[in-house]
Amino acid sequence: MRAPFRSxxxxxAATALCALAACSSSSTGTDNVSLAGNYTLTKFVYAGTxxxxxxxxxxxxxxxxxxxxxxxxxxxxxxxxxxxxxxATKSGTFAQTSTGxxxxxxxxxxxxxxxxxxxxxxxxxxxxxxxxxx
Numbered sequence: 237m238r239a240p241f242r243s244x245x246x247x248x249a250a251t252a253l254c255a256l257a258a259c260s261s262s263s264t265g266t267d268n269v270s271l272a273g274n275y276t277l278t279k280f281v282y283a284g285t286x287x288x289x290x291x292x293x294x295x296x297x298x299x300x301x302x303x304x305x306x307x308x309x310x311x312x313x314x315x316x317x318x319x320x321x322x323x324a325t326k327s328g329t330f331a332q333t334s335t336g337x338x339x340x341x342x343x344x345x346x347x348x349x350x351x352x353x354x355x356x357x358x359x360x361x362x363x364x365x366x367x368x369x370x
Contacts (some may be wrong), residue, residue: 279366
């Protein structure tokens with residue numbers, strides 16, 4: 237299982253950003269949205285495997301930066317600490333750049349009752365995460 241989780245850090249950072257794409261109504265530009273806030277991981281599906289029971293994590297966002305920490309117990313190399321910059325739009329699209337990995341990613345999300353469900357595919361792997369706003 238070691239190889240599939242090798243890209244977990246990059247995907248988690250990217251997905252974390254995607255998860256927050258609609259959490260705030262503050263605007264930072266014509267179409268950009270500030271996602272400032274603190275979030276807790278509630279769901280994590282990696283490459284079709286639901287590891288939510290073993291996963292825990294936090295995400296902190298400012299108007300333009302994010303910091304994410306995710307751990308998936310029982311998997312090697314599955315403790316992620318990453319940060320970077322992002323832009324998010326009112327329509328729910330986003331772009332992010334990880335300062336830790338250099339990975340740039342885009343994704344989609346849905347928002348219901350302060351829970352963001354995020355779908356992201358990168359490097360041939362699909363990740364679904366949900367984050368509860370604190």
